[in-house]
Amino acid sequence: MSNIRESYIPFRRTDIVNLCLEEGKLKAKDVQLFKEFCDILTAFFHFRFHNTLESIKDNYTVFNPNSDVKTLQEPSLQEYEKMEAKVLKGFKYVLKRANYIQLSDDIIQKSLEEKSLINLQTDVNFDDFDKLYCFYRGDINQQITVKKFGFFKQKRIIDILERVVLLIKFKGKGYFEAKSQKNKQYQDLNFIPGKMYLYFYKNIPKLDLDLLFPNIQTSMTWKDKLLFGVPAIGASIPLILRAIPNILLIVVAILLLVRADSVVQSIEVDKEKVRDLMPILVATLSLSMTLGGFALKQYTKYKSKEIKFQKEVSDTLFFKNLANNSSVFQALVDIAEEEECKEIILVYYHILTSEQKLTPELLDQKIEQWMREKLGVDIDFDIHGPLNNLAKLRGKIVYEDNNENDIKEVPLLSYDQQGNINILSLEESKMILDYVWDNAFQYNGC
Structure with missing residues (x-):
């Protein structure tokens, strides 16, 4: 299990808001203002993420x-590259805001190299990919029961990734056309070259990350190969030794048919036995059937494992899939929007209700302790993200008897010379958000 404390807050935004209100630290007159502040803040970030x-x-x-x-018009190569860059930039930005963690290529490779739950050799050709990004949230362990030798049951602890997001952009058509001339497996592709595939899954064992790749190939493990070949060879040796005389007779029979009498004369064999081919053919057929039976039995076992693997792939795609392609972006933006708002609300609430001045470090510790005590979760709170968001919210505080043109914009959050955090009151903070909303759309004539 990963030792990394994650930043994800596993509770709804509405629950966080209600928990803040139930704590009773807000003054009675500020309760409604706090609710309204949270509502307008959520609406603003919904607009921004939209x-x-x-x-x-x-x-x-x-x-x-x-x-x-x-x-209407196919993009040029330069436009195509710019569009790709914008997609990838937005993808990474949203996942960062959603508190997902990127899996490094080394971790992906290591996960694929480890023994899977299904003992089958798998291979993913990473050269097929032009771009590959894998993000996760929630690295936990889970106890499962697996069968050993067909009837023994063994308990194992496996690592589970609660959420996995995978982005793959395949190389272009020319690459796969060249590959298809050398390798038959590239002649019938189950994906479109040059396209970008996105997958969003839940509860994926690290050992089974290979199931998520559309270009996965299966083959026999060394154990399968031994079980396939060794019994057949072991059984064939005594049969071959017993069949050598009959094989010799077959050779002589063939030589007689092609009138190679001179060669036959040098071989000591009873020609009468040669003329009676039926026992020879029966013995040969018996040998072939025995060897074929051993080979077929082992091959059937391998195919059974392969079918089991394909079922595991199908179950993963059907039961663990949360979204594909464009719908992945929609799902991730919803998560990022929720996370952003929860973090900002927690930061604003704890500064507002603190009896002492707080630096970012003290505030971070305060929120993490509050999460442990109130919700029983140990998270690595992302303090800088919400602080920066609040500091960027700038507007004018305008009262009825003030002229807006004479008032300068001020930030909702600022710092004093000692590095302590200062925020505006709830009433003034609402005015800032109102101002931001009023200036969100700047259309001429409106």
Whole structure:
């Protein structure tokens, strides 16, 4: 199990808000203001993430293997590269805001090299990919029961990734056309070259990460090969030794048919036995059937494991799949929006209700301790993200008797010379958010 404390907050935003209200630290007059602050904050970030989603969707269209819309004009190579860069930038940004962690290539390779739950050799050709990104959230362990030798049951602890997001962009058509001339497996592809595939899964064992790749290939393990070959060879040796005389007779019979009498004369064999071919053929057929039976039995066992593997793949795709391709972006943006708001609400609430000045470090510790005591979770709170978001919210605080033109914009959050955090009151913070909303759309004539 991973020792990394994650930043993800495993509770709903509404539950976080209610927990803050139930704690009783807010003044009675501030309770309604706090609710309204949380509502307008959530609406603003929903709008902001909606813009992010629209940008990603617009640029992803040409890479979407399931797209049912057409472009009026195919993008140039330069435009194509810019669109790809925007998709990947938005993808990484959203996952970071959703508190997902990127799996390094080394970890992916190590997971694929380890023994899977199904003892079958698998291979993923990473050279087929132009881009590959894998993110996860929730690295836990789980106890399972597996059968050993067909009837013994053994308990194992395996690592589970609670959420996995995989982005794969395959190389272009030319690459796979060249590969198909050398390798038959590339002649019938189950994906479209040059397209970008996204997968969103739940509860994936680290050992089974290979199931998620569309270009996975299976083959016999060294154990399968031994079980396939050794019994057949072992059984064939005594049969071959017994059959050598009959094999010799067959050779002589063939030589007689081709009138190679001179060669036959040098072989000491009873020609009468040669003329009676039926026993020879029966013995040969018996040998062939025995050897074939051993080979077929071992091959059937291997195919049974392969079918079991394909069922595991099908179950993963059906029962553990949360979204594919463009719908992945929608799901991730919803998560990122929720995470962003929860973090900002927690930061704002704890600064607002603190009886002492707080630095970012003290605030981080305070929130993490609050999460442990109130919710029983140990997280690595992302303090800098929400602080930066609040500091970027700038606006004008305008009262009825003030002229807005004479008032300068101020940040909702700032720092004093000692590095302590200062925030505006709830009433003033609401005014800042109102101002931000009023200026979110700047259309001429409105």
